Amino acid sequence: MNLIRASALTRRFGDNTAVDSVDISVEPAEIYGFLGPNGAGKSTMVRMLCTLLQPTSGTATIDGLDILKNPGPVRLKIGVALQDASLDPKMTGRELVTTQGRLFGLRPGEIRRRIEELAPLLDMTAFDDLVGTYSGGMRRRLDLAASLVHNPTVLFLDEPTTGLDPPGRLLVWEEIRRLNRELGMTVFLTTQYLDEADELADRVGIIDHGRIVAEGPPSELKRSVGNDVVVIRTNGRRDEVEAALTELDVVDRVDSFDHEIRAVTGNGARALSPIAVALDQAGIAVSELALRTPTLDDVFLEVTGSHLESEEP
Amino acid sequence: MSAPISARPAGFFRDVQSVAIRALKQLPRDLEFVIPALAVPTFFLIVNIGALQDVANFTSIEIDYKAFQLPVGIVFAVTGISRASALVLDIQDGYFDRLLLTPVSRRALLIGLMVSDFTLVLGLTIPVTALGFAMGVRFPTGPLGVLMFMFMGAAWGVAFTGFPYAIALRTGNPSAVNASFILFFPFAFMTTTFLPLESMTGWLGEVARYNPVTYLLAGLRSLFVGWEAGELVKGMAAILGVAIVSQALAFSALRGRVRQK
Numbered sequence: 001m002n003l004i005r006a007s008a009l010t011r012r013f014g015d016n017t018a019v020d021s022v023d024i025s026v027e028p029a030e031i032y033g034f035l036g037p038n039g040a041g042k043s044t045m046v047r048m049l050c051t052l053l054q055p056t057s058g059t060a061t062i063d064g065l066d067i068l069k070n071p072g073p074v075r076l077k078i079g080v081a082l083q084d085a086s087l088d089p090k091m092t093g094r095e096l097v098t099t100q101g102r103l104f105g106l107r108p109g110e111i112r113r114r115i116e117e118l119a120p121l122l123d124m125t126a127f128d129d130l131v132g133t134y135s136g137g138m139r140r141r142l143d144l145a146a147s148l149v150h151n152p153t154v155l156f157l158d159e160p161t162t163g164l165d166p167p168g169r170l171l172v173w174e175e176i177r178r179l180n181r182e183l184g185m186t187v188f189l190t191t192q193y194l195d196e197a198d199e200l201a202d203r204v205g206i207i208d209h210g211r212i213v214a215e216g217p218p219s220e221l222k223r224s225v226g227n228d229v230v231v232i233r234t235n236g237r238r239d240e241v242e243a244a245l246t247e248l249d250v251v252d253r254v255d256s257f258d259h260e261i262r263a264v265t266g267n268g269a270r271a272l273s274p275i276a277v278a279l280d281q282a283g284i285a286v287s288e289l290a291l292r293t294p295t296l297d298d299v300f301l302e303v304t305g306s307h308l309e310s311e312e313p
Numbered sequence: 314m315s316a317p318i319s320a321r322p323a324g325f326f327r328d329v330q331s332v333a334i335r336a337l338k339q340l341p342r343d344l345e346f347v348i349p350a351l352a353v354p355t356f357f358l359i360v361n362i363g364a365l366q367d368v369a370n371f372t373s374i375e376i377d378y379k380a381f382q383l384p385v386g387i388v389f390a391v392t393g394i395s396r397a398s399a400l401v402l403d404i405q406d407g408y409f410d411r412l413l414l415t416p417v418s419r420r421a422l423l424i425g426l427m428v429s430d431f432t433l434v435l436g437l438t439i440p441v442t443a444l445g446f447a448m449g450v451r452f453p454t455g456p457l458g459v460l461m462f463m464f465m466g467a468a469w470g471v472a473f474t475g476f477p478y479a480i481a482l483r484t485g486n487p488s489a490v491n492a493s494f495i496l497f498f499p500f501a502f503m504t505t506t507f508l509p510l511e512s513m514t515g516w517l518g519e520v521a522r523y524n525p526v527t528y529l530l531a532g533l534r535s536l537f538v539g540w541e542a543g544e545l546v547k548g549m550a551a552i553l554g555v556a557i558v559s560q561a562l563a564f565s566a567l568r569g570r571v572r573q574k
C-alpha cells in the first residue's frame with residue numbers, strides 16, 4: 001500500500017491555483033523529493049497533506065487514512081517540520097521537546113529516552129537555554145528533533161536545509177538518510193536545491209506553478225534529457241551558434257539561456273571537438289566550453305523552458 | 314530493547330495540563346505583562362482613596378471608603394489578564410501550527426491557557442488584598458470572606474479572558490490584542506468605581522445599572538458588611554453572564570482558526 005497518496009489534490013487561493021490537481025504516491029520507506037522554485041506550491045502541498053490546510057478539491061490519504069475524514073489518526077502517524085521552524089523563542093529546547101512528547105501521549109520516561117536518542121541532532125549544551133538564543137541552524141535541528149519525538153511513520157520536511165551552512169546541511173542529510181535506512185521512515189521533503197533532491201531522494205517530483213511537470217528517480221530524469229551536456233558561453237549571437245550546432249550529427253538538441261548555450265549529446269567526449277571546430281569555422285568567439293552530465297536543472301529547463309531559480313548555498 | 318515508542322492521544326485532561334504547564338512556565342518570562350497588572354491597581358487604590366475619601370462621606374456608602382475601593386483594585390488587577398498576547402505570538406511564530414500538528418484536543422489549547430490565567434489572577438488578588446489589610450480594611454465575614462473575595466475576583470478575571478482570546482484567534486494580530494484593553498474601560502468606569510449606584514444619576518447611572526461590573530463590585534463589597542446571599546448570587550450571575558458571552562466568542566474564534574483554512 002502507498003503510505004502517501006494524493007489524487008487530483010488542488011488548492012486555490014482566490015484566482016491563484018497554488019496546487020493544481022496533483023497526483024502522487026509514495027511507497028513505504030521511500031524518500032520522495034518535491035523540487036520546485038519559489039511559489040511553485042511546495043508548502044501548500046505539505047500543509048494539505050499534514051491536515052493544516054483544507055484542499056479545494058481532490059483527496060489524499062496517509063497510510064490509508066483520509067486526511068479530511070481522519071485528521072486525528074493522521075496526526076499520530078506524521079512528523080512535520082514546516083518551512084519556517086515553528087518554535088516558541090520563550091521556551092527552552094527541553095521544554096519544547098517535552099511538551100511535544102506529552103501532546104503525543106508519551107510518558108515522562110519515554111520522553112527522556114527519546115531525548116537521549118535524538119541527542120545527536122540536538123545541541124545538548126544549549127538544550128536548557130531559551131530557543132530565542134539559538135542560531136538559525138540550531139533552531140532548524142531542534143524543529144526536526146521536535147517533529148521526531150513520537151517516532152512518526154511518515155516525516156514531512158518543508159525545505160529542511162534552507163538557511164543552513166554546509167556542515168549543518170550535511171548533518172541534516174545524514175539524519176534523514178539514517179532515519180530512512182535504520183527505521184524505514186518514509187520521508188516527503190520539499191527543496192529548491194537540485195543537489196539536495198539529487199542526493200537524498202529516491203524519487204523526485206518536479207513542481208512548477210502547482211503542477212507536477214516531471215517525476216521519477218533522479219538518474220532516470222537526468223537520462224531523459226540525454227547523456228551529456230556541452231555548455232558553451234559566448235558573447236556571439238545566439239542564433240548563429242544555434243545554427244552552427246544544429247547542423248552537427250553528434251548534437252541531439254540545442255537549448256539556450258542568456259549567454260549560455262547547451263548542446264545535448266549522446267556522447268560528450270565525441271561531440272566536444274566537432275562542436276569546437278564548428279564554432280571556430282562559424283567565426284564565433286567562445287569564452288567557455290565545458291562538458292558535464294545533465295542535472296535536474298536541465299530536466300527543469302527542458303520541461304518548463306526556464307531555469308530552476310535556486311540560490312545554491 | 315523495549316517496545317518502540319509511538320504516539321497515542323494523551324486525553325483531554327493531560328492535554329489541558331500540558332498546555333497549562335507550558336503557559337505557567339512562561340509567566341516568569343513575561344513579567345512585563347504582570348507588573349503593570351499590579352502597579353495600576355495599586356496606583357488607583359491610593360489615588361482614589363486619597364482624592365475621594367472625604368467626598369465619599371457625603372454619599373450613602375455604608376462601609377469604609379478604603380473597603381469600598383478595594384474591590385475596584387481587584388477588578389483593575391485581574392481584568393484583561395490573559396495569555397492572549399502570548400497566543401498571538403504563537404500564531405505568528407508558527408508554534409501554534411506545531412501544536413495543531415499534534416493530536417492535542419483543540420479546546421484544550423484554550424482551556425489550558427485559562428487554567429494558567431486563573432492561577433495567575435488568583436495570585437494577583439493576594440498582594441492587592443494584602444494591601445487592603447495594610448490600609449486597615451477588615452472582613453467581618455472572616456477568612457472565608459477573604460477567600461470568597463479572592464475567588465470572585467479571579468473568576469471575573471477568567472470570565473473576561475474570552476474577549477482578548479477571541480481577538481487573538483480571529484486576527485492573529487498582536488496590535489489588535491494590545492488594543493483590546495480598551496474594552497476594559499466601559500466595564501471599569503461606567504460603573505460604581507467611585508460612587509455607589511444611588512449617587513449616580515442621568516445616563517451614567519442608567520449604563521451602570523446594565524454593567525455587570527456594578528453587580529460584581531456590589532457582591533465583593535457586601536463581604537465587608539456580612540454574608541448577604543442575594544448580593545453574592547447577583548455578583549456570581551454577572552460573572553457567569555460575561556463568561557458565557559466572552560467564552561462563546563473565544564471558542565468560536567478557535568473553531569475558525571483550526572478549521573484548516
Ligand SMILES: Nc1ncnc2c1ncn2[C@@H]1O[C@H](COP(=O)(O)OP(=O)(O)OP(=O)(O)O)[C@@H](O)[C@H]1O
Pocket residue numbers: 013016017018036037038039040041042043044045083192
Ligand atoms: N495563505 C495563502 N494565501 C494566499 N495565497 C497563498 C497562501 N499560501 C500560499 N499562497 C500562494 O500559493 C502559491 C504557492 O505558495 P507556496 O508557499 O506553496 O510555494 P512554495 O513552493 O512553498 O514556495 P517557497 O519556495 O517560496 O516556499 C504562491 O503563489 C503563494 O503566493
Ligand SMILES: [Mg+2]
Pocket residue numbers: 042043044083158
Ligand atoms: Mg514553501
